[in-house]
Amino acid sequence: MDERTASGDARAAGDIVVVENLVKRYGDVVALDHFNLAIAPGEIFGLLGPNGSGKTTAINCILQLLTYDKGSISLFGQPMGPTRYDLKRMIGVVPQNVALFEELTVRENIDFFCALYVGDRRERARLVDEAIAFVGLEDYASFRPRKLSGGLLRRLNIACGIAHKPRLAFFDEPTVAVDPQSRNAILEGIRAMNEAGCTVVYTSHYMEEVEEICSRIMIMDRGRSVAVGTNAELKAMVGAGERILVEVAALPDGARGQLEALPHVRRVTYAEPELVVQCEQGAHNVGDVLAVLSAAGLPLGRVYAEPPTLNDVFLEITGKELRD
């Protein structure tokens, strides 16, 4: 565990995004409760949390679309404000809602949004071509948005946000309602951007995506950061081990008691025919469970084990499922 993760969301010199004690209220509802965030250059930083946890609000405050009641925000080492166009020029945003001109073609849309950052027409033409190629919309460049499928529309939404090659990009739930093929293409694209030097802030309530691409993850709940670290660090933080699933026709009470008495077993649930044993980290969890079931003379069907997920971490910390 490095110094940053040991200190959770502590600020370090050279951080590209620093948010300190941000408080945002909607009337009586506290959307962000002394929220802190520090992101180093080159990271793919994931903001993970259920709907309503404050992810989008945090981004909108950082981008100065929303007012906030308290706190400070710095980007690239400088205070962020609504008229800091010098800083905005280095930022790309892919909003959660697809926001495009219905009347303009794919190319015209990308050109329009690129023009919000790049004045030179010739340079912009090159950037637009690259953005179209980057999201794989070459065959649809002259199409209007209404002719595109949901996945292609999301890709266009991304192209509009990153065509100007930002140093810092915010992706707010970019894969919502996207088919697996487009989703994979989007995640690949984000990785490629990051490899090219772009720091990425990625919000999602899909833990698999966050686990897949993020170098560091913040888990949010009720406007607060509840945990920050790498995927492995977060799982280690709560000591979550694998989840063992066994198909078994019946589970006598004696066998269940023996399972629950095993040293690393946290929870045993059975819904015929599936037995689920949630474990802490341990060296022989699967072998121990199978030994108990064999000793009880139970015929076993399929047996498999799942590594711990961020949902398990979230469950451990907040006492509820991530997708509640």
Next chain:
Amino acid sequence: MGTLFTSTLRALLREKGLFIWSLAFPMLMATIFMFMFAGIEDATAFDPVPTAVVADEAWEASPFAGVVDDLGEPGGDQLLDVRSFADSSEALHALTSGEVMGVLSVDGGGEPELALSPGLQIGASTSADAVNRSILESVVTAYVRDADLLTSLAMADPALFAEPDRVAAAFSGGDVTEEVSLTRSAPAQTVRFYYALFAMAALFGAQIAVFAICWTQPNLSPLGARRALGAIGRTRTLAATLAACWLVSFGCLVIAFLYTRLVVGVDFAGREGWCIAGLAAAALLACALGTALGALPKIDLGSKTGILTGVVCLLSLFTGLYGEPCMELADLVAREFPVLASLNPAKAICDMFYSLYYYDGLEVFAANVAEIGVFAAVLFAVGALFMRRQRYASL
């Protein structure tokens, strides 16, 4: 900024729904007016009265024949369409068959006589019939009156006839009356409808700005929120957007104007260039109205369109667009409540066209344009009040 302008312009031009009220509506209404008013103009047009003369010896010997011949000379002053018949029976046959409206003849004493068609008798059914009867009667009575005057002059002062100019002056009304026009163009009842129509069409053009403003404001659309994240200032974004709106609005008005002028044939007093300059001002006013309305928070686009339609229809009521009673109402308001009337931007646009049509100078036109400019400035200021916010409490 150039790309913002061209992209917004392109997007607006592809939003076909915007052109229903801004372009199709005035052209359609102008066409409808053209057919409606054609009937009115036909009703007031004058054709020479078909008149039979009994060209017998008495007629040929009478000075009255010369007078009638003069009145039947083709040209702009032609009053009578004279048809000669050898005897009275043929002439009366033409009268009863409806070929002619009256029969002129001279009796044995040299006195003119008039026989009218039954349709032209007192209580004639149409105003055109009444006019024709009046013309024929005037021809005869004027001749009789002048002949009596001549006879009287001859008896009273025969020496007068040694001075033909004085005699001619005595019979000429032209020397003592002169036809003058108090206005640049002859008053025409129908042009008012077209001018009111242009006022309405111009204000409907505000819908273009309503749309475009929604595209720029973070609190009005996701697109606006996304645009606000760019590295271009709000003022420049709005300037480019409103310039595109103005151009589209102005273009629609100019097309409608050219159609109204060239196809419908409406008279703009030969001041088409100034009219187009006035349309530029009207388009600016439309943009300002659209900005003020479009910037209203917490009202969706459909509701704003509805509000705009209602406001424009109400304002147009006081320009007299909806017919004669509305014109009287508009005139009443203008006369009795001039301050209230001056608060109507539709009337300001309408009056601008009027000033070009009726006034010789351009001072009134300039005042109307200035009034439109004030309206635009106030409405832009209202819009700016709502749009000045850089960040929002919620989106």
